[in-house]
Amino acid sequence: MSRKPYNWKNGPDFIQQHSVAKHRILQSYLAAYFKTLVSSPNQDLLRLTLVDGFAGGGLYVHNDTRELVKGSPFIFLNATREAEYLINKDRRKPVRLEVDYFFVEADKHAHSHLDKVLRDDGYGTQIGNTIHLQHAKFQDQADSIIDFVKRKSPRNGRSIFALDQYGYKEVPTQLIQKIFAKLPSAEVILTFGVDSFLNYASDGKLTQSLLDEIGIPDVLNGRSMEDIKSSERDWRLFIQSGLYRTLVTRCGAKHFTPFFIRNNKGHGDYWLIHLSQHHKARDVMTEVHWDNNNYFIHYGGAGLDMFQMVGYDPDHDADHKNQNVLGFEFDDVARKASISALNEQIPKRVYANDEGVSFGILFATTCNDSPASAAIYRESVGFLIEEKVIEVVSEDGVKRRSAQQIKPNDQIIAPQQRGLFTL
Ligand SMILES: C[S@@+](CC[C@H](N)C(=O)[O-])C[C@H]1O[C@@H](n2cnc3c(N)ncnc32)[C@H](O)[C@@H]1O
Structure with a gap:
């Protein structure tokens, strides 16, 4: 070929x-x-x-x-x-x-x-x-x-x-x-x-x-x-x-x-x-x-x-x-699969470190190994905020409520009180 x-x-x-x-x-x-x-x-x-x-x-x-x-x-x-x-x-x-x-x-x-x-x-x-x-x-x-x-x-x-x-x-x-x-x-x-x-x-x-x-x-x-x-x-x-x-x-x-x-x-x-x-x-x-x-x-x-x-x-x-690989086709199915994989993986990265990790660093240090774009990472982090699996805090201490508010320097941390089902 x-x-x-x-x-x-x-x-x-x-x-x-x-x-x-x-x-x-x-x-x-x-x-x-x-x-x-x-x-x-x-x-x-x-x-x-x-x-x-x-x-x-x-x-x-x-x-x-x-x-x-x-x-x-x-x-x-x-x-x-x-x-x-x-x-x-x-x-x-x-x-x-x-x-x-x-x-x-x-x-x-x-x-x-x-x-x-x-x-x-x-x-x-x-x-x-x-x-x-x-x-x-x-x-x-x-x-x-x-x-x-x-x-x-x-x-x-x-x-x-x-x-x-x-x-x-x-x-x-x-x-x-x-x-x-x-x-x-x-x-x-x-x-x-x-x-x-x-x-x-x-x-x-x-x-x-x-x-x-x-x-x-x-x-x-x-x-x-x-x-x-x-x-x-x-x-x-x-x-x-x-x-x-x-x-x-x-x-x-x-x-x-x-x-x-x-x-x-x-x-x-x-x-x-x-x-x-x-x-x-x-x-x-x-x-x-x-x-x-x-x-x-x-x-x-x-x-x-x-x-x-x-x-x-x-x-x-x-x-x-x-x-017998089902190719990842960068379509809606792939987008959903990416978000659901990140929903599982991001909390593990965040909990691994007491101070958590900034959104920018999380993306910059992991993007080479993922087909997801920054927008997809953001969507996953937004979902995790809603589910109270993580918290995202701005440099001046303001808690983010949604994916759209997240900035690169925001810190992603474990929630103060971890839910029953979080890791
Ligand atoms: C795949 S084609 C390029 C197609 C072109 N980029 C396009 O998209 O229209 C590869 C070209 O590289 C030329 N070529 C092969 N070896 C080369 C080299 N070492 N340096 C420069 N050109 C080379 C070939 O003659 C051929 O025209």
Whole structure:
């Protein structure tokens, strides 16, 4: 189920629906990103660099509808244009978006096709100015792009890197680590071909030197594939879970989301991983998942410790054995399951500590391991207040009565008098 390479030699190539879904996610995330970054009425400038490291040829034909579909470079360009309009339409002090774009593409036909379609669409004068079109491998351009961002935004290195590789080998974790080390506000949206990786592993082709090269040396934990396949009931889920942990840890980002792009053929074939250094960015991406539930699926649990149910502990839940997994579909059912899981888990976290925990810290320290958004955490905490399982107190000692009143610095504590049925 690995992705077939596109070919732009004779014009636009065909694109499958699940790749169009990825475009929608990128589009929704960028819209939310701009809105979050420009929230102050006094702001008049936003400096940003958008990097499309695997840009493609810019135009496709939809495999089912035969309509023309624009590629990721246009998603970036249009997102900025739309954000500039939406942000400024009701403001007295307009905000100027100073955005540079790097579109890097290794294949010569794809690169020249992208150049052509950008010019056809009126971007000719921007090419060489704010649009940096590079016929190269992303890995070879990464250092100079990082230096550019540092010069442009020395304080925070504000940037988004979309790294849409075909498989799993082109973006080693060392490279992502370097981006985060040098650019504190950078975010990375990485595609990772999990199924291709697992198929390769299954064929016994995975060597330690390849794992070292990708920057995930410890993914098999020193075990051989034969051993894993013979002793783990669901070896694919087992490796997948270890792979995810190794990958995100090695990339050096504090926050991440790892959900599958949905594929109608059954199990998703690749992850869209968002990596960032701030829980707010993580929450914005998680909301995008909930808002675009048609496109995502997650094969893990609903509450905290979502991966506890996958791979590491396949016996945990009968539904997850042998991949008879009921996918978590970011829909109403999933929302209810998330709230009810959090209703059980949050009190345990709160009671574990005499002083309780602030809402902000609870979210920031557990969100990586949960598909729930901050809004869902809030709904659960609101329910727990009503049920008198917990109390939520503001910094100046005011008790919160409902979910809407909860602020990040509010402390969640055990109630003064615990009810009969609380833990
Ligand atoms: C999945 S496609 C990109 C699709 C594009 N992001 C979109 O959504 O429209 C991957 C692209 O990366 C290019 N590519 C492959 N290896 C590359 C590398 N090391 N650096 C830059 N581009 C590469 C391929 O030629 C191909 O056009």
